[in-house]
Amino acid sequence: MSESSSGVNTLSGSFPKSHSSQCSDLRVTRTPLSVDHSPDSGLVSTPLPSSRFRFVSWHRLEQCDVTGDQLTCPRVREGPSEEERSLERRRRIREEEGQKWEERLQENWENCLELNLSYQDLGDAFQQENFLRILRRLIRVEKLQLIDNSLTNLSSVCLPRCRMLNLHRNHLVCLRQLPKLPAVEHLCLSENAIGSLGGLGALGNSPLRSLNLARNPVTFTHDYRARVFSCLPKLEVLDGIPKLPEDSLPIRFPLPETTRMCNIL
Known part of the structure; x- marks a missing residue:
């Protein structure tokens, strides 16, 4: 052996x-x-x-x-029947269709009713451009959150059905940079850089009920509240404070400062 x-x-x-x-x-x-x-x-x-x-x-x-x-190898059992294979094929088809439907929903911005796109860290011009492209597709949105996005100009955007818009802590310097808001009821613009009330009249035709301009330079304007309520007669709340009786008083324009002349001999 x-x-x-x-x-x-x-x-x-x-x-x-x-x-x-x-x-x-x-x-x-x-x-x-x-x-x-x-x-x-x-x-x-x-x-x-x-x-x-x-x-x-x-x-x-x-x-x-x-x-x-x-046999030294594992036994291979008989394969599934034709009926079982057919059921498995149908199950896979349903899963694939469901996955495709979810993907379509993720890209179907036009049908969003409530959307939160805050804190996007839009530090590049390319990002801001594409962000505006997304906002232009929101033709059915009713509640939109855009907090702390470093936005500077939304005048090219139209939100025809938006009832509530939150633009807290952005970089807007003028009310003319707001999007077109024909149906807005609640608008928050606190902690921006808005320095004047120019363009506020564009919101006069909207059903605006509450407006927040807190911590903007414009709040230091003479007769600030009276001026806002005179431009927006339907407004009920400004900066979290309901309309007061004195907010309806006539606007008192400041007297011009006397010119002082000094002759230098």
Whole structure:
């Protein structure tokens, strides 16, 4: 009896002890073991069924005289039926359609009713340009949050159905930089850089009920509240304070300062 370099007995007619039970079973079923005759194998016997099963489908082995415990590889069970495959195909189609629908919803800005696009960190001109492109698609939005976005000019945007717009903490310097808001009812412009009331009359035709201009330079204007309420007769609340009786008083224009002349001799 000889032994190869791999430590496996190579004497013809003998097999490793670990496969003795398999050999006895194969003798009973008259299924000879195959021997690897490749040059590199050293004539090492392998505990596999005869080569006559080489091209037999695995799920049809039960029709032969070879049992599962005589195979050294896992058994492959019979595949699913045609009905099961059809159900699996339909399930995958539904999943793909659902995923595509979700993707369409994510890009369907036109149908958004409430949207929060705050804190976008728009530090580049390319980002601001594309952000404005998105805002122009919001033709059905009713509530829009645009807090702390470093926005400077929204005059090219029209929000025909917007009832509430929050532009808190941006970089607007003039009311003429606001978007077109024919249906706005609540507008927040606090903590911007608005220095005058020029352009406020454009909101006179809208149903604006509350306006917040707190912490803007314009709030230091003489008769600031009276001027705002005179331009917006439908306004009810300004900077969080309801309309007061004195807000309806006539505007008192400041007297011109006397010119002082100094003659230098």
